[in-house]
Amino acid sequence: MHATPDERERALAELRLMLGERCSTGLAAREHHGRSEAYHAVKLPDAVVFPESTEEVRRIVAVAGRARVPLVPFGAGTSLEGNASAPQGGICLDMMRMNRVLAVNQGDMDCRVQPGVTRKQLNAELHGSGLFFPIDPGADASIGGMSSTRASGTMAVRYGTMRENVLSLEAVMPDASVVRTRRRARKSAAGYDLTHLLVGSEGTLAVLTEITLRLHPLPEAVSAAVCPFGTLEDAVDCVIETMQAGVPVARIELLDSVMMHGVNLHSHLAYPEKPTLFFEFHGSESAVREQAGQVQAIAAGHGADAFQWATRPEDRSRLWHARENTLYAGMALRPGARAMITDVCVPISELARCLLETKQDIDASGLIVPIVGHVGDGNFHLLILIDPDDPAEVARAMRLQDAMVERALRLDGTCTGEHGIGTGKMHFLETELGDAVHVMRSVKRALDPRNIMNPGKIFRLES
Structure with a gap:
């Protein structure tokens, strides 16, 4: 109570x-x-x-x-x-206001930050160090929020999610004690893995006050490309073959034809309005050339149009700026609408089935729904554009989301690849994880018996 x-x-x-x-x-x-x-x-x-x-x-x-x-x-x-x-x-x-970078350890390739530091601020402060922090969820999110929701984004296919890049935490627990979950050594077998218990817990177990992060060397060479395809199926099949071939792409993002139309409207560009893959390659000059050549050959086998390359930093920035602004690009398709943004993630072998069947549902719904995805790891998003004051339209949107999530779960996927559960997907969690949710409740009750930490999120404690 x-x-x-x-x-x-x-x-x-x-x-x-x-x-x-x-x-x-x-x-x-x-x-x-x-x-x-x-x-x-x-x-x-x-x-x-x-x-x-x-x-x-x-x-x-x-x-x-x-x-x-x-x-x-x-x-x-x-x-x-x-x-x-x-x-x-x-x-x-x-x-x-807790937004200071407290320490950068170049020799160990890690840093310690307060939770209010944003990812762009961190990379700006790392300028000149030869290191960078690669997790990019699109928005300029705070490191504390990214840790709490186990965020990922466009470069997770190569560098992992926050789960792989948070090394240690300082946290204030519900009893007002302050704990540090780990030392800075790159590996440890000492006790329970409290770091990764708190990463993704969405503030329901503790308040994060410091985060120690893994950093990565800046690549010697970077090249990016945009490649349109004749059909959504061709684009997805190219992704699957690229990943199964083991090509170490840094980013491989999908925008469907509807989203590409929005990108052109919002950013005043002239991309072909077809299903399009955005690629980025990191490594040495020779490695980047080899990766790009492999992907071009795979894409050609799936009927791809010509690659448009961006190797200069300003050209890459312009290319990824278009990708990062897909929320606003999507909104340009229906001014005045609200975007219901939702995501799922499936095993890469099931990506084509999940995406194409979801696209059929979208076409049948009559709604405007751009698709964008971090498809290299099987994760994609819908931006369902709705009038929030139209109950019938909201109901159609919810049915569309429910069908997508239920399909992902049937394919052994997850109801959320990176957004977290919050309040929006609580009803899917028990279907996905079953009795594991009872274990989560037990952990919550043990650490937070008064239920003061972000109550009403992830699951209902009284169940």
């Missing part, structure tokens, strides 16, 4: 005394922090606090724990499944 109104007010008074103007109950601040890029209903916190240190987070958690007030960590606000909304009210912890 959470706090009574009087208990909440006493907790807020204590936080106002502790933080001054960095504790806000103003409507504008609460509305900003009750929403994100998600299509889900806005759920407002009772207050927003802006901590600036681990010690302040610890003290905030202690206040909330005594009063049994919910705590909701908040980063850049780019989550897509209601992960950072406040369905039970409570205190939103805006972590964006």
